[in-house]
Amino acid sequence: MITRRKLLKTAAASGLVAAAGPLPMPAIAQGRAVKIGYVSPQTGPLAAFAEADAFTIDMFREVTGKLGLDIEVIVKDSQSNPNRAADVARELIVDDSINLMVVASTPETTNPVTTTCEAEQVPCISTMAPWQPWFIGQQANPGAPDSWKPFAYAYHFFWGLEDVIAVFTNMWAQVETNKKVGGLFPNDGDGNAWGDPNVGFPPVLTKQGYTLTDPGRYQNLTDDFSAQINAFRQANVEIITGVMIPPDFTTFWNQAKQQGFTQKVASMGKAILFPQAVEALGNSGNNLSSEVWWSPSHPFKSSMTGMSSADLAAGFTVATKRPWTQPIGFIHALFEVALDVVKRSNDPTDGAAVAAAIAATKMDTIVGPVAWDGANLPPFAQKNVSKTPLVGGQWRLKDGGGYDLVITDNKTAPNIPTGGKMEPIA
Amino acid sequence: MNWLDTILQGVLLGGLYALFAAGLSLVFGIMRLVNLAHGDLIVVAAFLILVLVTGLGLNPFLAALVALPVMFAAGWALQYFILNRTLGDDILPPLLVTFGLSIVIQNALLEGFSADSRRVPAGSLETMSLPLGPVTVGVMPLLTFLSAIAVIVVLNQIFYRTALGRAFRATSDDMVTAGLMGVEPKRIFATATGIAMVVVTIAALYLGTRANFDPTIGPARLIYAFEAVIIGGLGSLWGTLLGGIIIGVAQTVGAAVNPEWQILAGHLAFLIVLLVRPRGLFPRAID
Numbered sequence: 026m027i028t029r030r031k032l033l034k035t036a037a038a039s040g041l042v043a044a045a046g047p048l049p050m051p052a053i054a055q056g057r058a059v060k061i062g063y064v065s066p067q068t069g070p071l072a073a074f075a076e077a078d079a080f081t082i083d084m085f086r087e088v089t090g091k092l093g094l095d096i097e098v099i100v101k102d103s104q105s106n107p108n109r110a111a112d113v114a115r116e117l118i119v120d121d122s123i124n125l126m127v128v129a130s131t132p133e134t135t136n137p138v139t140t141t142c143e144a145e146q147v148p149c150i151s152t153m154a155p156w157q158p159w160f161i162g163q164q165a166n167p168g169a170p171d172s173w174k175p176f177a178y179a180y181h182f183f184w185g186l187e188d189v190i191a192v193f194t195n196m197w198a199q200v201e202t203n204k205k206v207g208g209l210f211p212n213d214g215d216g217n218a219w220g221d222p223n224v225g226f227p228p229v230l231t232k233q234g235y236t237l238t239d240p241g242r243y244q245n246l247t248d249d250f251s252a253q254i255n256a257f258r259q260a261n262v263e264i265i266t267g268v269m270i271p272p273d274f275t276t277f278w279n280q281a282k283q284q285g286f287t288q289k290v291a292s293m294g295k296a297i298l299f300p301q302a303v304e305a306l307g308n309s310g311n312n313l314s315s316e317v318w319w320s321p322s323h324p325f326k327s328s329m330t331g332m333s334s335a336d337l338a339a340g341f342t343v344a345t346k347r348p349w350t351q352p353i354g355f356i357h358a359l360f361e362v363a364l365d366v367v368k369r370s371n372d373p374t375d376g377a378a379v380a381a382a383i384a385a386t387k388m389d390t391i392v393g394p395v396a397w398d399g400a401n402l403p404p405f406a407q408k409n410v411s412k413t414p415l416v417g418g419q420w421r422l423k424d425g426g427g428y429d430l431v432i433t434d435n436k437t438a439p440n441i442p443t444g445g446k447m448e449p450i451a
Numbered sequence: 452m453n454w455l456d457t458i459l460q461g462v463l464l465g466g467l468y469a470l471f472a473a474g475l476s477l478v479f480g481i482m483r484l485v486n487l488a489h490g491d492l493i494v495v496a497a498f499l500i501l502v503l504v505t506g507l508g509l510n511p512f513l514a515a516l517v518a519l520p521v522m523f524a525a526g527w528a529l530q531y532f533i534l535n536r537t538l539g540d541d542i543l544p545p546l547l548v549t550f551g552l553s554i555v556i557q558n559a560l561l562e563g564f565s566a567d568s569r570r571v572p573a574g575s576l577e578t579m580s581l582p583l584g585p586v587t588v589g590v591m592p593l594l595t596f597l598s599a600i601a602v603i604v605v606l607n608q609i610f611y612r613t614a615l616g617r618a619f620r621a622t623s624d625d626m627v628t629a630g631l632m633g634v635e636p637k638r639i640f641a642t643a644t645g646i647a648m649v650v651v652t653i654a655a656l657y658l659g660t661r662a663n664f665d666p667t668i669g670p671a672r673l674i675y676a677f678e679a680v681i682i683g684g685l686g687s688l689w690g691t692l693l694g695g696i697i698i699g700v701a702q703t704v705g706a707a708v709n710p711e712w713q714i715l716a717g718h719l720a721f722l723i724v725l726l727v728r729p730r731g732l733f734p735r736a737i738d
Contacts, residue, residue, distance in 0.1 A: 068558065068561055068566075069561075069566070069667055070566070070665065070667050070668075071566075072561065072565070072566030073565075073566045073567060073568075076565070076566075105667075212711065240709070240710050241709045241710040241711045242710060242711050243706070243710035243711065243713055243714075244711075244713060244714040246668075246671045246672075247702075247706075247710075247713055247714065248464055248467065248468075248661075248662075248675075248702070249460055249461070249464045249699070249702060249703050249706065249713070251456060251457060251460040251703055251706070251707075252457065252703065252706035252707045252710055252713070253706075253710060255453050255456065255457070255707070271568040271663045272568065272662040272663040272664065272665075272668065273662070275570060275661075275662045275663045276661065276662040279577055279578060279589070279591070279661070279662075280589065282577075282578035282580075283578055283579070283580040283587065283588075283589030283590075283591070283592070284580065284587055284589070285580065285587060299567070299568070301567040301568060301569070302567075302568045302663065305568060305569060305570035305663050306570075307570075307572050307573075307574070307577060309577070309578060
């Protein structure tokens with residue numbers, strides 16, 4: 026008699042046989058599409074980070090097509106919203122059954138997606154968020170270092186807070202100042218980390234002989250900075266630093282100029298990352314300095330296409346008629362690593378095997394070497410984080426208008442050439 | 452701490468908030484319509500000015516002058532063809548429609564202008580300042596404040612000295628009776644929104660030259676406008692200016708104590724006014 030159970034069992038067994046059938050023939054096994062899910066903020070306030078998405082993915086598809094690899098990339102938009110990022114990550118895992126997740130652009134995107142992947146045991150490669158907010162921000166209790174656990178499926182490559190601190194102080198050392206620093210740290214994830222009295226700027230600055238005036242955490246989208254300007258003036262500050270969003274930096278900068286308050290050095294994270302944001306300052310953005318993660322003059326090559334950094338940036342400008350931005354290199358590198366991992370893993374559809382392949386990565390990308398070997402990292406982050414080089418640069422006004430980013434300090438990564446020396450703001 | 456400077460900067464900031472709020476106050480006072488897309492409309496006007504400045508090489512003030520009639524027409528059409536359909540006894544439809552409009556505007560701008568943080572270039576005016584005794588005042592913030600006062604004077608003149616203003620007030624008081632007297636409420640509403648868009652354009656000029664804007668920045672600018680309107684009392688334009696100044700001064704004084712207090716101090720001032728005078732400082736009529 027055929028019972029429901031018997032039927033199911035037989036069906037399952039015959040299904041197994043059918044599935045096992047083609048196994049000895051690797052050509053057919055390879056024919057199975059590998060699915061990569063990609064979450065990025067294509068719309069919303071973070072959209073500038075995702076500008077190079079379509080350009081990079083088109084290039085990736087062309088390369089995998091030429092190699093005869095059947096890799097499908099499914100792209101989802103996080104709308105710059107962490108909740109939405111977690112939702113689309115779950116959709117990719119449950120509905121699309123992806124084999125590998127790649128994610129980029131600020132902790133608001135990388136953290137919810139990585140956490141979802143870790144919970145669902147899907148391998149995940151992430152980039153473009155300093156590693157501290159990525160690693161510590163995902164821990165159950167970020168305040169208790171003893172409780173921090175490494176991840177089994179999530180891997181991240183980028184630089185960390187210690188790098189940006191080193192880059193900024195190296196740049197300041199090139200200019201003659203009174204070593205009095207004014208800090209503008211907002212009350213958000215980045216601002217609190219940068220201004221943290223234990224792991225942020227304050228302890229390092231004190232050690233190197235700088236005096237920091239930190240008036241306190243302000244809210245993003247503040248319309249008035251007269252309190253900060255007054256405090257800096259009273260302390261006779263000559264160096265300004267912080268991690269402001271672009272509108273706030275413009276408000277501060279104009280107000281400071283209106284009040285006749287000038288500095289010798291202004292090193293700002295985040296606000297002047299994109300050339301468009303510097304151009305928004307008109308002519309008063311000359312010699313502002315910031316961290317540089319990637320530039321067309323970085324001496325690295327793509328493992329995917331063999332292009333140099335300069336070629337990639339030029340290619341982007343030709344394809345989109347837009348100036349190059351730093352995220353282009355990192356999005357490209359993210360897909361370089363993904364391709365390398367898929368090529369190396371014995372069975373791209375086995376989550377654990379793919380995670381092992383990510384951990385074993387040792388390659389040169391367009392943003393520098395990527396390997397999860399734990400170099401220059403504290404023990405707790407050694408398994409999941411790989412650091413990429415960071416240098417410092419200054420925006421220089423061009424004769425015909427517009428700005429050039431010139432690398433002015435490379436003590437942290439001497440293989441990246443400098444294009445000039447630090448100049449004080451006139 | 453320089454108290455004089457702190458308070459002066461707060462007053463000037465209040466002028467900016469009052470400009471954001473004046474259009475909102477006008478629309479709410481006349482037709483009880485809460486326009487949740489107000490902040491996004493300011494951003495639309497800012498992009499329009501930006502296009503005129505960068506495309507035609509106009510001076511930003513001249514560009515705003517060109518943008519004024521365009522925005523008036525857009526406001527008129529918006530009210531006549533869309534928002535008028537939502538007005539009725541139920542207050543929910545206008546809220547939902549303007550909320551939807553806000554999302555549509557943000558995404559349309561994102562599609563058209565990308566997510567770049569932009570700014571209207573105003574040349575050397577951006578950083579110019581005037582020494583006034585012990586303090587220095589930026590020229591742009593001063594212009595913003597003076598424009599806010601001018602806008603409110605002109606709006607008050609329209610309201611209390613012209614036939615149009617009489618029709619505004621009549622429609623606001625009693626739509627049915629005003630209709631019986633030959634006033635056509637739908638056209639009056641459309642004209643009111645058109646005028647509100649003119650104010651929005653002036654606000655956009657100062658928002659665009661003061662700091663960067665991007666397609667999604669509108670809603671963040673809306674909250675202070677709402678607070679200024681409510682502190683001032685619904686329907687009172689001078690009240691709106693005072694409301695803006697109260698929030699501005701509360702913010703700068705709060706920040707002088709500790710920058711963490713800056714935004715909070717503005718909101719606290721708003722709550723205190725609500726506690727003491729639940730209907731605002733100068734409510735125009737009893738609803």
